[in-house]
Amino acid sequence: MKPDRPSSVAGTPVVAPLVFVPRTSKIPGAGPEPMAPALAAQVNPLIAAHRERAGALLPLLHAVQERLGHVPPMVVPAIAEALNLSRAEVHGVISYYHFFRSTPPGRHVVQVCRAEACQACGADELLAEAEALLGCKSHETRSDGAVTLEPVFCLGLCASSPAVQVDDQLHARMTPARLRQLGEQLEILA
Numbered sequence: 001m002k003p004d005r006p007s008s009v010a011g012t013p014v015v016a017p018l019v020f021v022p023r024t025s026k027i028p029g030a031g032p033e034p035m036a037p038a039l040a041a042q043v044n045p046l047i048a049a050h051r052e053r054a055g056a057l058l059p060l061l062h063a064v065q066e067r068l069g070h071v072p073p074m075v076v077p078a079i080a081e082a083l084n085l086s087r088a089e090v091h092g093v094i095s096y097y098h099f100f101r102s103t104p105p106g107r108h109v110v111q112v113c114r115a116e117a118c119q120a121c122g123a124d125e126l127l128a129e130a131e132a133l134l135g136c137k138s139h140e141t142r143s144d145g146a147v148t149l150e151p152v153f154c155l156g157l158c159a160s161s162p163a164v165q166v167d168d169q170l171h172a173r174m175t176p177a178r179l180r181q182l183g184e185q186l187e188i189l190a
């Protein structure tokens with residue numbers, strides 16, 4: 001029968017060893033991977049260009065995503081240290097804004113505006129159509145890596161809704177038929 005508690009041998013109580021780890025100590029091998037030299041060579045100049053600015057975090061994250069297409073988790077410690085923030089704060093901002101991606105996007109990025117003016121002109125139906133045409137859900141990258149579909153909030157074409165951006169190109173008054181045409185041109189239809 002199993003004892004309810006650790007037994008003792010020859011009068012010596014058997015207790016589980018306690019390991020005290022101060023909150024400030026570094027655990028060898030713990031923490032995210034450091035940036036690879038090639039990644040650091042791209043990101044460090046961006047950090048240097050932004051670190052002295054007030055409210056540098058968002059512009060810096062934008063710059064990193066513009067350069068790399070996403071914000072890799074490995075850059076978070078360097079950004080946190082440079083801006084005197086905690087890693088959790090940096091990570092919190094990245095995960096709060098849908099705009100920021102932590103993984104690389106597909107070869108083409110299709111963004112469908114879902115803000116108010118576009119919603120009033122059928123953005124939800126257009127997004128559903130895009131999911132069907134491209135064969136991937138919104139916020140996802142298709143398994144062949146050809147396309148990422150993202151809902152976004154205002155592309156600045158509110159007067160010509162609904163608006164879509166495909167890679168860097170804005171398209172006003174989008175319709176399912178035009179979306180299909182674009183998909184055919186880029187060879188990204190499912």
Ligand code: FES
Nearest residue numbers: 113118155157158
């Ligand atoms: S609401 Fe869609 S572009 Fe502004």
